[in-house]
Structure formats: C-alpha cells, structure tokens
Amino acid sequence: MTPLLCLLVIAEITVILVLLFRTPLRRLVMFVLDRLKEGRGPIMSTVGxxxxxxxxxxxxxxxRIQKRSMETGGINPTDHVLLTNxxxxxxxxxxxxxxxxxIDRLHYYVKRFDDSEEIKPWNKTKKTYETETD
Known part of the structure; x- marks a missing residue:
C-alpha cells in the first residue's frame, strides 16, 4: 500500500504545481478536473x-500497538516493524x-480567477465605449 500512496502523493503534488503556474498544461488539468467534478460528486467523496x-x-x-508495548514494558521487533509501517x-x-x-480549493480559485480575467477585457471595452459616446 505504501508504493501506491507514494505515487498518489507525487501525482497530487504535480497537479498542484500545474495549477499554480499559468502554463498550457493548466487548461488541460482544469478541463479534466471540471469533468471529474461535473456529475460525479458522490464518487469523489466516497473515495475520500x-x-x-x-x-x-x-x-x-x-x-493498540503502543498500549501493548506499555503493558509488556518493551516493544518487540515485530511490533516495531508493524508500528513504523x-x-x-x-x-x-x-x-x-x-x-x-x-487541489479542490485551488481548482475553485483558479477557475474563479480565470473567469474574472475573461470579464475584465469586456468591462474595459464597455467603459471606453461609454466614454466615447458621452
């Protein structure tokens, strides 16, 4: 189980790094996260x-292992290996x-920030249009 969890941690760190920096790969990751969250909310929460x-x-x-070691006064090698694992x-x-x-929060904030960036140019052109007509 440890190698699988290590790979999962590395994959999650990679997704976080991709979301933090504006790269072409970020659009792909945002698209995939949008599709994962779209209609499958219960699946993601079930995994969590x-x-x-x-x-x-x-x-x-x-x-339980620590209680057993306190009762006996010492920890045997098998329990020590199990405890560290x-x-x-x-x-x-x-x-x-x-x-x-x-990742969930970053996806939300990046999506919100990108949406506000798309609105800004529209507001600027609207303001310049309004000042020209006045």
Whole structure:
C-alpha cells in the first residue's frame, strides 16, 4: 500500500504545481478536473471517506500497538516493524487527503480567477465605449 500512496502523493503534488503556474498544461488539468467534478460528486467523496476510514483504522492499530508495548514494558521487533509501517501509511494517507483538499480549493480559485480575467477585457471595452459616446 505504501508504493501506491507514494505515487498518489507525487501525482497530487504535480497537479498542484500545474495549477499554480499559468502554463498550457493548466487548461488541460482544469478541463479534466471540471469533468471529474461535473456529475460525479458522490464518487469523489466516497473515495475520500474510504481513505479516511482506512486512516482511522491505521491510527487505531498504532494506539493498540503502543498500549501493548506499555503493558509488556518493551516493544518487540515485530511490533516495531508493524508500528513504523502503520505510521508511514497513516502519514501518507493524511498527506493524500490534505493534498486532495488543496487541489479542490485551488481548482475553485483558479477557475474563479480565470473567469474574472475573461470579464475584465469586456468591462474595459464597455467603459471606453461609454466614454466615447458621452
């Protein structure tokens, strides 16, 4: 699961970087995000909720391993490996959820900003037309 989560984090960081800078690739990413969000809102939220549930399960396992180590007075090597694996997986899942939220907000703000940029030239031409007729 760790390699998949690492690839997901890298892909999300790449999408964020593409959204931050005005490049031709940004229009493509905006188009894809528009299509993903268009009629499939429940699918995206279902994936997020599922990832959150797996994150909570991993955090519960971390707490259970730590309680077991406090009862016995020390941690055995198997529990140590399991604990580090759960910590790595849960941190990657948390990063994925956070970056997904960032992508959602960036998509909203970039779309709003691009729409306002399209309106500005129309307002400028309208103002110059009004001043010429006065």
């Amino acid at each position: 909720v599922t990832l959150f549930a797996v994150l909570m399960s991993s955090l519960y396992s971390i707490v 759960h910590i790595l997986d849960s941190s990657l899942m948390g990063f994925c959820l956070f970056l997904g939220l960032m």
